Amino acid sequence: MTVLLATDATYRLLPFRFMRLDESDRGLLLTAETGEYLFLSEAQLDQLVNRRLPRHTPLYKDLLARHFIYEIDGHDPLPEMAAQYRSRKSFLFGGPALHLFVVTLRCNHTCQYCQVSRAPLGGSGHDLSAEHARHAVDRLFESPSPVLTVEFQGGEPLLAFDRVRQIVEAVQARNSEERRSIRFVISSTLHHLDEQVLDFAQEHDIHFSTSLDGPAFLHDANRPTPERDAHARTLDGIRRVRERLGHEAVSALTTLAARSLEYPEAIIDEYVEQQFDSISLRPLSPYGFAHSSRQRLDYPMARYVAFYKQALAYLITLNGQGIRLSEGYASLLLTHILTPFASGYVDLRSPAGAGIGALVYNYDGGVYPSDEARMLLEMGEAGLRLGSVEQPLETLLRSPVMGLLLSAGIAEGLPGCADCAFVPYCGADPIEHYARQSDPVGHRAFSAFCQKNMALLQHLFRLLRDGDDLTQRVLLSWLARRRLADLPVPGYRG
Amino acid sequence: MLALNTRFASRNLTTPRLFKVLAPAELIARGPAACAGAADFDDILLWLGDSPAAQRAQMSTLAVGGFIDPRQDDLPDTGRVQLTRADDPEVVQPGDVIAVSPDTPAVRVLYRRGANSNLLFMTDRCNSLCLMCSQPPRDVDDRWHIEENLCLLDLVDPGEEHLGISGGEPTLYRAGLLAILDKARQVIPEKHLHILSNGRALADPGWGAELARVNHPGCTWGIPLYADNAADHDHVVQASGAFSETLRGLYALARAEQSVEIRVVLSRLTVPRLPQLAHFIFRNLPFVRHVAFMGLESTGLARKHHEALWIDPLDYQAPLGEACHFLDIRGMASSLYNLPLCVLEPSLAPFYRRSISDWKNRFIDTCQGCAATTACGGFFKSHSPRWESRGIRPLKAAELARYTGVSP
Numbered sequence: 001m002t003v004l005l006a007t008d009a010t011y012r013l014l015p016f017r018f019m020r021l022d023e024s025d026r027g028l029l030l031t032a033e034t035g036e037y038l039f040l041s042e043a044q045l046d047q048l049v050n051r052r053l054p055r056h057t058p059l060y061k062d063l064l065a066r067h068f069i070y071e072i073d074g075h076d077p078l079p080e081m082a083a084q085y086r087s088r089k090s091f092l093f094g095g096p097a098l099h100l101f102v103v104t105l106r107c108n109h110t111c112q113y114c115q116v117s118r119a120p121l122g123g124s125g126h127d128l129s130a131e132h133a134r135h136a137v138d139r140l141f142e143s144p145s146p147v148l149t150v151e152f153q154g155g156e157p158l159l160a161f162d163r164v165r166q167i168v169e170a171v172q173a174r175n176s177e178e179r180r181s182i183r184f185v186i187s188s189t190l191h192h193l194d195e196q197v198l199d200f201a202q203e204h205d206i207h208f209s210t211s212l213d214g215p216a217f218l219h220d221a222n223r224p225t226p227e228r229d230a231h232a233r234t235l236d237g238i239r240r241v242r243e244r245l246g247h248e249a250v251s252a253l254t255t256l257a258a259r260s261l262e263y264p265e266a267i268i269d270e271y272v273e274q275q276f277d278s279i280s281l282r283p284l285s286p287y288g289f290a291h292s293s294r295q296r297l298d299y300p301m302a303r304y305v306a307f308y309k310q311a312l313a314y315l316i317t318l319n320g321q322g323i324r325l326s327e328g329y330a331s332l333l334l335t336h337i338l339t340p341f342a343s344g345y346v347d348l349r350s351p352a353g354a355g356i357g358a359l360v361y362n363y364d365g366g367v368y369p370s371d372e373a374r375m376l377l378e379m380g381e382a383g384l385r386l387g388s389v390e391q392p393l394e395t396l397l398r399s400p401v402m403g404l405l406l407s408a409g410i411a412e413g414l415p416g417c418a419d420c421a422f423v424p425y426c427g428a429d430p431i432e433h434y435a436r437q438s439d440p441v442g443h444r445a446f447s448a449f450c451q452k453n454m455a456l457l458q459h460l461f462r463l464l465r466d467g468d469d470l471t472q473r474v475l476l477s478w479l480a481r482r483r484l485a486d487l488p489v490p491g492y493r494g
Numbered sequence: 495m496l497a498l499n500t501r502f503a504s505r506n507l508t509t510p511r512l513f514k515v516l517a518p519a520e521l522i523a524r525g526p527a528a529c530a531g532a533a534d535f536d537d538i539l540l541w542l543g544d545s546p547a548a549q550r551a552q553m554s555t556l557a558v559g560g561f562i563d564p565r566q567d568d569l570p571d572t573g574r575v576q577l578t579r580a581d582d583p584e585v586v587q588p589g590d591v592i593a594v595s596p597d598t599p600a601v602r603v604l605y606r607r608g609a610n611s612n613l614l615f616m617t618d619r620c621n622s623l624c625l626m627c628s629q630p631p632r633d634v635d636d637r638w639h640i641e642e643n644l645c646l647l648d649l650v651d652p653g654e655e656h657l658g659i660s661g662g663e664p665t666l667y668r669a670g671l672l673a674i675l676d677k678a679r680q681v682i683p684e685k686h687l688h689i690l691s692n693g694r695a696l697a698d699p700g701w702g703a704e705l706a707r708v709n710h711p712g713c714t715w716g717i718p719l720y721a722d723n724a725a726d727h728d729h730v731v732q733a734s735g736a737f738s739e740t741l742r743g744l745y746a747l748a749r750a751e752q753s754v755e756i757r758v759v760l761s762r763l764t765v766p767r768l769p770q771l772a773h774f775i776f777r778n779l780p781f782v783r784h785v786a787f788m789g790l791e792s793t794g795l796a797r798k799h800h801e802a803l804w805i806d807p808l809d810y811q812a813p814l815g816e817a818c819h820f821l822d823i824r825g826m827a828s829s830l831y832n833l834p835l836c837v838l839e840p841s842l843a844p845f846y847r848r849s850i851s852d853w854k855n856r857f858i859d860t861c862q863g864c865a866a867t868t869a870c871g872g873f874f875k876s877h878s879p880r881w882e883s884r885g886i887r888p889l890k891a892a893e894l895a896r897y898t899g900v901s902p
């Protein structure tokens with residue numbers, strides 16, 4: 001046997017970033033351009049960058065295999081790096097996949113923080129016209145994406161159900177030739193769910209997404225109706241959807257008002273009670289009416305982060321007891337951290353998902369790059385409109401607004417993000433920065449988006465590094481979308 | 495297991511050629527249509543083995559390529575090819591395809607009806623020299639295998655089954671391999687092909703486009719990858735630069751939308767970074783359909799490198815478990831082959847496969863009284879004591895239940 005000794009050339013560094021998590025001997029997080037990561041000690045980092053790492057050690061091989069270093073005259077890792085990079089950014093190949101149709105602004109709620117601006121129930125001039133809807137369907141099919149999601153938004157879309165019906169039927173008729181994979185979702189309080197809606201949903205395989213903010217006292221406080229029965233009516237709607245369309249046909253989102261932050265466990269218990277298998281704990285966004293009543297409703301991101309950590313710990317405990325309930329945002333971040341794949345989530349993309357990944361057709365015929373962008377309109381900022389639904393997609397995506405967003409939409413090039421170890425997992429959100437800081441680039445030090453992702457990513461990385469077997473298994477079961485019992489051991493931690 | 499070679503006495507054989515062996519009933523019922531591709535009566539060797547003497551005389555007038563009867567000393571001479579007096583009369587059976595030559599009494603079975611390990615053998619040559627190679631390569635010009643395999647494709651049985659393509663390194667005869675894939679697509683598209691290759695040659699530009707052009711509907715490439723870094727992999731395959739070439743080859747296969755399996759032979763050299771290798775495969779080669787982890791076969795070059803290669807499977811259950819569970823959780827299928835069941839960590843039972851090849855599944859004295867002999871993959875034919883785990887012990891029914899999940 002010949003012992004093959006690689007030529008004695010030294011190694012070179014590949015681009016990587018690092019962050020100090022703590023003072024422990026694996027306190028430094030290094031992330032490679034591919035999103036692969038390693039925990040190192042201060043001394044090891046020092047050896048690494050000064051090219052004094054001894055060869056043939058496990059650490060040396062780890063660094064080679066994960067594309068932190070390469071050997072001159074040795075193996076060229078570019079094909080692997082390119083493959084991973086291509087896979088992580090694969091969302092770029094498809095074009096806009098998420099198409100939001102704002103069929104009406106009318107709503108029966110008068111939510112204090114309303115995420116979307118609303119008009120009173122009987123208001124007029126707040127509905128999408130049939131003509132505009134026809135154009136919007138044309139735009140949908142101009143997207144090259146083989147997979148499309150058609151989501152109906154409001155207001156309360158069930159108040160404009162004829163329009164929903166028209167759009168679903170037009171999309172399906174057209175799709176008999178186009179043969180794309182299309183999913184329909186209605187975002188609704190479910191208060192206006194009647195047999196006619198259920199029949200139609202059943203016939204066309206439509207899913208529902210509703211809001212459930214926790215137990216009645218929180219939900220009803222968040223979502224006032226004249227009858228003060230929002231919670232009860234939403235639960236009734238959930239039950240009816242499940243009876244008719246199956247348990248999986250409805251999912252729920254949580255909106256967290258300042259008061260909600262005191263009740264992580266009560267909110268989660270409500271989701272367990274209602275037999276959901278996923279919960280999404282989102283902080284309030286700075287849009288819609290939330291902005292004007294910010295004083296009362298808004299909260300510092302640090303409070304949200306503390307809430308989130310508490311909630312996550314409680315979820316892990318519950319999962320360990322055999323209750324299957326995952327947290328949506330953590331599941332997304334784990335996909336970004338632990339796999340070479342893109343999650344498809346539009347708000348955590350670089351290049352930003354607005355416009356490139358999603359389009360919003362507003363009730364007035366305007367086209368926006370995201371839901372938030374059109375809410376700015378309701379707040380008096382007409383600036384982020386791409387154009388009219390009558391213009392071809394190509395023209396809309398060439399609008400100056402897209403230029404502005406994209407020039408601030410590549411996280412790898414943004415001040416702060418460019419050097420951040422989390423940039424492979426994070427995203428760029430020029431619209432949020434525009435909304436909060438009046439500048440699409442924004443300053444990371446004052447960015448709620450950054451504060452949130454920085455804190456949650458640090459927390460997840462600590463759990464991945466230090467968490468016990470149960471914690472690992474629970475997080476991995478969320479990643480794998482499998483029952484905890486199917487993961488008897490966590491396997492290699494990577 | 496039956497050998498694939500024996501010797502016959504032959505008569506009237508003028509050129510080397512292949513024959514399909516058919517029993518009279520099948521010949522009458524189907525004629526050359528018993529073969530998958532273009533064949534005529536001249537390609538058929540009529541099996542007289544079980545026929546009463548009276549019928550023999552009658553049948554020997556049939557216009558087929560010849561006659562075969564392994565147990566007869568002689569047949570009446572009809573001027574057609576005759577094969578008689580086999581050294582081992584069991585080796586050739588009706589349905590088989592055999593290769594014969596006037597220069598030698600040796601008869602090779604190229605295709606055995608109903609076997610699960612039929613193989614198109616491409617060449618003895620190889621561009622690597624793996625430390626554990628079970629069939630050490632030889633530097634010969636054996637291009638004649640290409641023509642032989644092309645003929646063989648016509649004579650195999652029609653119908654679904656797996657066919658292996660192997661060597662040596664089958665990609666070394668590029669045009670030949672492509673011709674075989676192309677013909678397989680036309681003649682036996684229903685048969686799944688499993689190509690064993692080190693993938694190095696595939697790094698050469700052009701292969702991908704050619705594979706895409708041939709567009710075989712069902713073939714899988716089994717490509718070995720022994721480490722997550724070049725130094726370790728190149729050492730195992732004894733060829734510097736091999737890691738880089740194999741990776742480029744794997745990407746070429748992915749671009750040509752070929753189905754790819756990674757094969758890892760478990761040895762002292764590959765086990766220490768097995769979890770890291772699993773990580774490398776998942777991150778860099780997510781298109782891989784299946785990862786096969788295989789116990790070492792104590793034959794060929796492996797015997798020479800016992801010291802460097804041998805590690806008791808008992809001592810690598812931990813890294814093996816980390817690798818399999820890592821891949822499983824991430825949705826990548828993996829399987830364990832060629833391991834005795836009694837050494838297996840029970841959480842790995844879902845990945846355990848009983849080897850199906852005909853030359854495996856042997857048992858040793860220690861196995862006597864073991865409840866697992868129908869679940870266990872057992873040992874290779876070549877097994878010997880210095881390749882034996884200290885963990886071999888007959889399992890009781892209750893212990894077996896820990897693996898199968900079925901209570902006794």
Ligand code: SF4
Nearest residue numbers: 417420423426450454
């Ligand atoms: S937003 Fe913050 S956490 Fe995200 S990449 Fe930029 S600096 Fe890092």
Ligand code: SF4
Nearest residue numbers: 834836861864870887
């Ligand atoms: S003792 Fe049983 S389990 Fe072990 S190798 Fe023999 S048959 Fe297999």
